[in-house]
Amino acid sequence: GVAILRTDYYQKTCPDFNKIVRDAVIAKQGQQPTTAAGTLRLFFHDCFLEGCDASVLIATNSFNKAERDDDLNDSLPGDAFDIVNRIKTALELSCPGVVSCADILAQATRDLVTMVGGPYFDVKLGRKDGLESKAHKVRGNVPMPNQTVHDIQGMFKKNGFSLREMVVLSGAHTIGFSHCKEFSDRLYGSKADPEINPRFATALKELCKNHTVDDTIAAFNDVMTPGKFDNMYFKNLKRGLGLLASDHILIKNNRTKPFVDLYASDEKAFFEDFARAMEKMGTVGVKGDGEGEVRRRCDHFNNLNV
Numbered sequence: 001g002v003a004i005l006r007t008d009y010y011q012k013t014c015p016d017f018n019k020i021v022r023d024a025v026i027a028k029q030g031q032q033p034t035t036a037a038g039t040l041r042l043f044f045h046d047c048f049l050e051g052c053d054a055s056v057l058i059a060t061n062s063f064n065k066a067e068r069d070d071d072l073n074d075s076l077p078g079d080a081f082d083i084v085n086r087i088k089t090a091l092e093l094s095c096p097g098v099v100s101c102a103d104i105l106a107q108a109t110r111d112l113v114t115m116v117g118g119p120y121f122d123v124k125l126g127r128k129d130g131l132e133s134k135a136h137k138v139r140g141n142v143p144m145p146n147q148t149v150h151d152i153q154g155m156f157k158k159n160g161f162s163l164r165e166m167v168v169l170s171g172a173h174t175i176g177f178s179h180c181k182e183f184s185d186r187l188y189g190s191k192a193d194p195e196i197n198p199r200f201a202t203a204l205k206e207l208c209k210n211h212t213v214d215d216t217i218a219a220f221n222d223v224m225t226p227g228k229f230d231n232m233y234f235k236n237l238k239r240g241l242g243l244l245a246s247d248h249i250l251i252k253n254n255r256t257k258p259f260v261d262l263y264a265s266d267e268k269a270f271f272e273d274f275a276r277a278m279e280k281m282g283t284v285g286v287k288g289d290g291e292g293e294v295r296r297r298c299d300h301f302n303n304l305n306v
């Protein structure tokens, strides 16, 4: 059966859960300010494949190439995996074998989003960790920047999200960064996008000029307020300052544009809708008793599946 999630799921079995997660998040985000964006993306990629079950955290072994080693997950940053592992270690000392990795990722994401200025939302708990993680399943479940609104909408729809929720969740690109290869085809050559703000395009071309040699070069998703969770992402789209093609199409497409306009002019509406959509994201495909386990380590199944 489907898991019944509750915000107070660990109240008796792990009373310090909230505090342990919050303290670890504050320490990590202070040391490594890119953690919030990386973790938010990690959570998204987890929930969209096999549901929010920590399948994305599994390490590859000689029998199984895991989700995180598919090309589309290559750029998920180590700091995002690290914060989950740190929290897991602290929790295993306080209440061993009780808290799932899927719950840790959900709760840490909420705390990080809130910490960088985003809205607070409830995180219901009680997910079990999944028993499968296959790299070949990633493609088709995680959107790519060169896809159409129609194709991307299909992936959100499959997970129960409306077009409006797709737009509001894309507002996550108000923080974090993207590597040049994700948007370079908008900059150079005959397919260059004439709708990019010209000064922005010049700056990006300069930034990315050596990206084929150095694939670590990256640009902020939100050029104006890259570290702050706010509605600047939507304001940027209206001025040709969207970074990815999948960002810019939200203002070009006449079905998504009204939502961009709304969130650009009303941050409160953005925060309310984003909070509700994130709460919902946390319930996608969750596993209950008998459908998963509480992993001892977040990067390994308890039994080696071969």
Ligand code: HEM
Residues within 6 Å of the ligand: 034, 036, 037, 038, 040, 041, 044, 075, 076, 077, 143, 144, 145, 146, 152, 166, 169, 170, 172, 173, 175, 176, 177, 178, 179, 180, 182, 221, 244, 246
């Ligand atoms: C709508 C379709 C989406 C597409 C095509 C897309 C694609 C991408 C790509 C290509 C990157 C750059 C990765 C890199 O180069 O390191 C990225 C970054 C990011 N994405 Fe998305 N994304 C989408 C939706 C979302 C959603 C729904 C969320 C979360 C709710 C999200 C959260 C993030 C975050 C936070 C980053 C920055 C990661 C970092 O700084 O490490 N994205 N996205």
Ligand SMILES: [Ca+2]
Residues within 6 Å of the ligand: 045, 046, 047, 048, 049, 050, 051, 052, 053, 054, 055, 056, 130
């Ligand atoms: Ca998953």
Ligand SMILES: [Ca+2]
Residues within 6 Å of the ligand: 174, 175, 222, 224, 225, 226, 227, 228, 229, 230, 231, 232, 233
């Ligand atoms: Ca921002």
